[in-house]
Amino acid sequence: MQDRTSELRLAEVLVEASDTLSEDFDPERYLRRVAGHCVELLEATAAGVMVNGHSKLSPAASGHPRHLALDLLEIQREGGPCVESLGTGRPVPPVRITAAETAARWPEFTARAREHGIGATYAVPLRQRDSMLGALNVFVPEAALNSLPEGDLRMAQTIADATAVGLHNHRTLRESRTLATQLQGALTSRIRIEQAKGMLAERWHTDLDEAFDVLRRYARKERLVMELVATEVVEGSLDDAALRGSWSGPE
Structure with missing residues (x-):
């Protein structure tokens, strides 16, 4: 027993x-x-x-x-x-x-x-x-x-x-959760950047590549993360004139 x-x-x-x-x-x-x-x-x-x-x-x-x-x-x-x-x-x-x-x-x-x-x-x-x-x-x-x-x-x-x-x-669980969080963050960031590109292209009557270039140059000049700049564009909190200073397209 x-x-x-x-x-x-x-x-x-x-x-x-x-x-x-x-x-x-x-x-x-x-x-x-x-x-x-x-x-x-x-x-x-x-x-x-x-x-x-x-x-x-x-x-x-x-x-x-x-x-x-x-x-x-x-x-x-x-x-x-x-x-x-x-x-x-x-x-x-x-x-x-x-x-x-x-x-x-x-x-x-x-x-x-x-x-x-x-x-x-x-x-x-x-x-x-x-x-x-x-x-x-x-x-x-x-x-x-x-x-x-x-x-x-x-x-x-x-x-x-x-x-x-x-x-x-x-x-393994901890690593998979970390990876899932990173992938979700990357996807969210990409979606937000695509939204900002579309808004700028429509607003300024230019193509998406030019709009993306504006976002990228502004982010580099201000030493900001692209997602943050895109978020400000989508939310309307970024001054349009500031972005235009990074744009080489038509007025």
């Missing part, structure tokens, strides 16, 4: 991790919740996520207390399981903090982890196909060292995979 309950809880966490398309999505809060679920499901002291974005590593963590995990992520600027997993794109299996080879591998991180009473740690990548989005780091207490389940690394990777899908979907 306990195994069944754990499976259902994991399923809930995976669904939540992949649900990132809401209007009020907050990446930092989302990653803290992911880390919190890892603490719960993996019976860890703390867990943290380090996200790779805009050439900067941004940590998000959960634990008891939360600053413990943040501290262990921050100290990894000089090396640690999370940074190593992010750099290689592969999992870092559980390692004992007290082992001599661990101290030689990540001296500063190991010393800080010992201060916090961490007995072991492991990390898995957040990867969406060929894109490395970050890494998930789990910190285990000394008391749990002898009973660390073999499936915990796989469970952590499963959560990380769902998180990577969620982050990728959110970024």
Whole structure:
């Protein structure tokens, strides 16, 4: 029954991790919740996520207390399981903090982890196909060292995979919305310019190309965006004499 309950809880966490398309999505809060679920499901002291974005590593963590995990992520600027997993794109299996080879591998991180009473740690990548989005780091207490389940690394990777899908979907949605906004803006601008061209051509009894040339030369002279000039023409707020000063056509 306990195994069944754990499976259902994991399923809930995976669904939540992949649900990132809401209007009020907050990446930092989302990653803290992911880390919190890892603490719960993996019976860890703390867990943290380090996200790779805009050439900067941004940590998000959960634990008891939360600053413990943040501290262990921050100290990894000089090396640690999370940074190593992010750099290689592969999992870092559980390692004992007290082992001599661990101290030689990540001296500063190991010393800080010992201060916090961490007995072991492991990390898995957040990867969406060929894109490395970050890494998930789990910190285990000394008391749990002898009973660390073999499936915990796989469970952590499963959560990380769902998180990577969620982050990728959110970024794709954000980029598509930005593109849609840009395209709509360009279309609106083009329509407004066409309206202004038509109004000037009819008013001055000239062709559309000449009218467009007037708008363009006036915008350059006044260092204004073409759409703004066109809008003023359409709304009738631009002095006609000012435009005529940029026109080489007939009076």
